[in-house]
Amino acid sequence: MKPYRIVGQPQAQIDARDKVTGRARYADDLRLPNALHALILRSPHASARILGIDTTRAAALPGVRAVLTGADFERTFGVLPISKDEPALARERVRYVGEPVAAVAAENAEIAAQALALIAIEYEPTPPVLDARHALKPTDDPLHPELKRGDNLHKQVEQRFGDPDAAFAAAPIVIEKRFRYAAVTHAFTEPHAVQVEIDGRGNLTVYSATQVPHYVHLALAEVLGLDEHRVRVVKPHLGGGFGGKSDPFPHEMIAAKLALVSGRNVRLRFSREDVFFSHHGRHPTELTMKLGFDPAQGITALTGDILIDGGAYGSFGVVTTYYNGVLLQGPYPVPNFAFRCRRLYTNKPMCGAMRGHGGVNPRFASEVLMDMALTEAGLDPCQARIDLLHRENTLTVNEFRITSVGLKRGLEEAMRRSGWREKYGKLPFGRGIGVACGFFISGSALPIHWNERPGSTVRMTLEFDGAITVYSGASDIGQGSDTVLAMMAAEVLGVELDQVKVVAADTRLTPVDLGSYSSRVTFMAGNAARNAAIRMRRLLVAGACRKLGLSEPEYPQPQPPADFFRQGQRAPDFEADYLGANPDYRDGFELSGGRIRHLASGADIAWLDAVHAAIEGPGILQTVGNYRAPKLGGKFKGAGAGLSPSYSFTAFIVEVTVDPETGHVRVDKATCAHDCGFALNPLAVRGQIEGCFHMGMGQALMEEVVHEGGAVQNAGFLEYKIPSPFEEPEIDIVLSDGEDNEGPFGAKEAGEGPLAPVIPAIANAIFDAVGVRLQELPMRPDRVLAALRKAGAR
Template identity: 45%
Template sequence: GKLTLWSSTQTPHYVHRALAKALAMPAAHIRVVATPNGGGFGGKSDPFNHEIVVAKAALMLDRPVKICLTREEVFYCHRGRHPVLMRVKTGVKRDGTIAAMHMQTLLDGGAYGSYGVASTFYTGALQTVTYHIPAYHFQGCRVFTNKPPCGPKRGHGTPQSRFGQEIQLDKIAERLAIDPAALRLRIVEQPETLTANYLRVGTIGLTECIRRVTQAADWTNRFGKLPYGRGVGLACSSYLSGAGLPIYWNDMPHSGVQLKLDRSGGVTAFCGATEIGQGSDDVLVACVAEVLGIEPIDIRAVTGDTDLTPVDLGSYSSRVTLMMGNAAIQAAERARDLLADAVASKLQVPKERLVFADRRVFDAENPSAGVSFAEAVCLAEARVGTIGTIGSYTPPRSAAKFKGGGVGPSPTYSYSAAIVEVDVDATTGWIHVPRVWIAHDIGRALNPTLVRGQVEGSVYMALGEALMEEQIFRRLPPKLSHALVHKFPSMLEYKSPTTLDMPEVFTELVEHPDPRGPFGAKEVGQGPLLPVMPAVANAVFDAIGVRIDEVPITPEKIVKALEAKAAGKPARYGPSTFPEIPWPEPLLVPPPWDGGDGRAIDDATRKREAVPS
């Protein structure tokens, strides 16, 4: 009567809920174990068909059942990035400051919903937390097509609109004869503020990021001054440090951590967060070790198991370090208080003078007076019983009270700036990227090695999307559903960079601790990917004077843009039209500086109009 599912998932809690609903079983009788996997990148955030099917088959056969997908099946079920067509209209003053922006996006969602509603809102939500935009109008539309479904790929809806906005900013800088770096420095959003769409911005290190990369890349002496065929491009970005709302709305914590302290001095940390190669287990044990004054090797992490661990919503939206980290610190501080009471009683000193360090608990004024950590656990257990504590984290409530305002809020935001250097052969269109400079506002790097790995991994993935990765489809015959399927569902034909394609990457970590993060940390899992793709496009323009306004930026597109330029046509390649869409009446939300309270002033009218007579 009970069921256990082992799956390569980013979200065991959501899979657990989906199984209970689909199989009509009590959730308490279902166990989901997230197996360690080398990566997820958003593609494993959905509860998948095969997870439900294998569970039902096991129940029907009353025996273990295993499903292993072929590479072709992975291509069909994996949630890839949404292709997005964009139209952006931005009003600026002569000094480059933004007066208003109108963003329209059209998403190709494939055959199923996935997290499509959120993906649609994300194509417009975060434009305002990077640069100050006093008036903002966003319209988004997602359509179903007879193709494999799209979902929350790394960056979840934001890389596409970031690509469009950053290229447009370069065009604006060119029109106004302003250096692109100087333009961006003028318009960076201010810290500790509310945006036009009521996103609460905390600390911002973007100005420092821009200054660091421009200095490292010698931007002033190289932009617009390199020989024909060589160029540099700049772009910036921002991203969530965890989504402010869960997939299903409720008032419960987003992450929980339980600690069990053993008489031997060992600690076991239980958390539902999923290790997908990003190092979340290391962050968990490091936070606990830092508070308790022991070493990470003294802590055993038990994660991603719905039977054994408290709920964590999953590894997505770059949420784990901030949310799990804060929960872990709270649980560790409660354990530390229990131990401090017992040790203070034994040493006859005020507990405020006790220091937890080097696997000891000792008096700060007389370090020789103290006990080992293991002895401290024994003293506390003798005093209050078995030592176990809990910690949890719930994000602050969003200031946005309008429909759609639930997408975009985050406890804090990370920021990145990147400069890409390119060599372009104007005859063949071939592009080579020799160097990338990137700075990331991390708040505080809890593990600098892991942080740099995430930044450089983002550069690698972004270069693949910028230069070569592309989904090409073929249509099945009518007797086989007439659906569009991948023409080449193979890693041999679906190109991604190899180690030989990787440029030199110069990483700058900007550390300004954010009080909302654990020990001041922000996210690093997704944000650094966003500026690289538009920086490549901007570098191509600096090199040969043509705009490629879509990805991938291939040699064929460069040659066509150069031919158009030679023929006296616009020196660009990319979409030229945006379809007419019957948009509904927009919500009117006065911004904070116009006396708004986060609510739409016309919401009641729109609801009345929507009710059929």
């Protein structure tokens, strides 16, 4: 291991003291002067025509400063340019219970509430479409007539590689099963909130609980018809996102419009019920998957037919539709592969991106089928998985470039630590152990909005007082991204972490970063920050050389590592954007302890003196670092989906106790092996893995958003049950000691990938415990009991 001072060491978040003392300010904690209070009136119908809206009485109420309806917004929006299908306020029809229909801004919350009650809306309810199967049926009244279809299909993706049919015919083991999945939601603790500040020139500063300030900026300008330069979006501290704050939202458009109309600052916050209406959670799914397996070769074919229930609007749904298929291309080679995935519009709150986006549900199916095949073949499910993992520097059949794969050693260690060999198949009835693997993208190689700019840019300044400031558009949503960026700057520049300040997620002050989603921040913003720091180091070294009377070092052009894996002739631009995974600074200086020392001569000066020397000319030291993904992927339709410069790999080994009387499943212990390349901040990586386990276990055993007639029935923490501390087992974590050639200091993602294997690992452990295979989530006690009864009856 390299002798790093800061990276690789467990570091508390740089704002941990602010959070633990209540000093950290979240979107609803800001106090803008003289702000109006905004409220949204929501649809009581899942599907209805709006025959008329009368706001005159509301507008006439003293203290009301602005009232909006759908007529006040010309343009619809959506995070993906290909599905801008969502209005800020409903027009002509409502498509889900809870959809925003009108909004008011008033001097205080009481007046705003009174005004909402005075808005008269005449609805004509129409028959709602409540599930994906229903949505496939022909209709002359689809949710989105603009698509000019005779049904409610939003997106259909079909891909085929190799010859699955021939492979199935030749495979010794072929298993096909059907799986079903309930809707689950992010359940972050901070409800959405937004505050808008308007200045005398009509410029808007929007403080919002968002993972994607840049996309919110673009959407606000477009929907409000403003020049983009009039909008500034700032993310304050954020109380959890998990994908549920990664879209531009109607309430952001509404609050901004209210500010424009009234000329006043506006404050708007969600109730917990509003959060459930907003949703954007994991798609309810129904799928059939077929696996062909040959003990001598591994997986020979995998096919899936997948139906996902998207709810009323598009959100990230087109991406989800692809991810449900393409993310099956790991963690093992699948030489013959085909899938069809269809996303349907239904009259429910929309689904979108949720931790492990699109890859979680199919992973449950593929890893249960894998377990069935390995069991049938008489192979050890853990050892066989190790043997079948992707090899490094290979291409999948759909041309994903697999580079570093560090899971093999990690899973071997997890197998040993968990006592797998002593336990698997040997525990008494009712107790079991199971394993599953997964893989996930470290950022999407392609941007959502096509452009030629770098995927991530970081600006860095160093001033007379020695303060290093990292300006990054990346959003710290609680995962600790500000901390990891500061750590890399401190590492490269030879200072303590305290000396690095972070200005983040402010679209006026920070360069464009696409946001915190698709596990992209550490890899992409991280590379950009590290590159900016390396360039800053060169300025500092130049200052030191001048003071010491030395000539400046000559820097060779950065070269790819010897084992760098190119896809075809495509490679990253090493000179401009890429300075190597594990930088050898090539300057012959050591920066530490407040000194800058020339290694060859031993001459040294104070770090701050070098700053002063370097700053004499320009007055401020400023650098820019970029990250630009290498050009990747095949030439077929949809080849861009799932492309990532690198992939993480995870395995979970889980022990359970199943009560055959009640069907209750308890997870007793979990062991995780995760390959995030080099763990930049092991404390944060462990936190992400534990958080993934929590969410995966919730989806596996208890979580379910229940709709009745399109209305959410359990819109609160009492009824939407997530795991409590009593259900959380101890989690033993094995971090791989590998490195990725292209990640910053060799790092890959850790925030999402670990979730997916949790669910099948629990299912496989249930099979080891009581001999039944569950194929529907959540694996509630009643379902376990039903499966046990069915097995007993056989």
